[in-house]
Amino acid sequence: MKQLEYFLADEEATIAIGTGLATALKKELTQQALVVYLNGDLGAGKTTLTRGFVRGMGHQGNVKSPTYTIVEPYDLANWRVFHFDLYRLADPEELEYMGIRDYFNDDCCCFIEWPEKGSGLLAKADLTITMAYQDEQRVIKLQAESVRGEQIITELAHIIEL
Ligand SMILES: Nc1ncnc2c1ncn2[C@@H]1O[C@H](COP(=O)(O)OP(=O)(O)OP(=O)(O)O)[C@@H](O)[C@H]1O
Numbered sequence: 001m002k003q004l005e006y007f008l009a010d011e012e013a014t015i016a017i018g019t020g021l022a023t024a025l026k027k028e029l030t031q032q033a034l035v036v037y038l039n040g041d042l043g044a045g046k047t048t049l050t051r052g053f054v055r056g057m058g059h060q061g062n063v064k065s066p067t068y069t070i071v072e073p074y075d076l077a078n079w080r081v082f083h084f085d086l087y088r089l090a091d092p093e094e095l096e097y098m099g100i101r102d103y104f105n106d107d108c109c110c111f112i113e114w115p116e117k118g119s120g121l122l123a124k125a126d127l128t129i130t131m132a133y134q135d136e137q138r139v140i141k142l143q144a145e146s147v148r149g150e151q152i153i154t155e156l157a158h159i160i161e162l
């Protein structure tokens with residue numbers, strides 16, 4: 001499966017997709033870096049989705065938006081999860097100073113809001129997620145960009161059906 005699309009009636013539905021992605025990832029047998037690009041206008045739900053993912057990966061505290069910090073790290077049992085928001089990045093070179101390459105190791109999951117602001121310096125995405133407004137609600141499209149991305153959204157489709 002290369003593409004998946006859902007209507008998200010409320011915030012809980014957005015969180016459920018994020019949690020479902022965590023469940024899909026945890027089912028994999030080998031550990032490998034996962035890179036997810038999050039597209040969508042301001043307020044479309046990118047941080048909300050990531051919150052569901054980070055909680056699904058086992059984090060129990062707050063998940064705040066990395067708007068001012070650029071990146072929020074979560075050190076979890078088997079994974080390091082990095083939530084990026086590149087909206088305020090003035091120059092992609094800032095990512096070089098942050099040591100961006102170290103964020104794409106095999107024990108790392110990176111969820112990246114506003115990835116176009118870091119173009120040229122980010123690892124290639126496994127999944128591109130696009131969130132859009134539909135009146136007060138949202139629609140989410142997941143596009144696989146690698147074979148592994150395809151496996152993850154195929155698994156996600158099973159999980160969401162349950
Ligand atoms: N499916 C949904 N239906 C209605 N509201 C939603 C839905 N999903 C998330 N929201 C709401 O949208 C608001 C903004 O969400 P969020 O902060 O996740 O957006 P964002 O895409 O990360 O924005 P930014 O680009 O500013 O970081 C939140 O108040 C959240 O509760």
Ligand SMILES: [Mg+2]
Binds near residue numbers: 046047048065085113
């Ligand atoms: Mg956000």
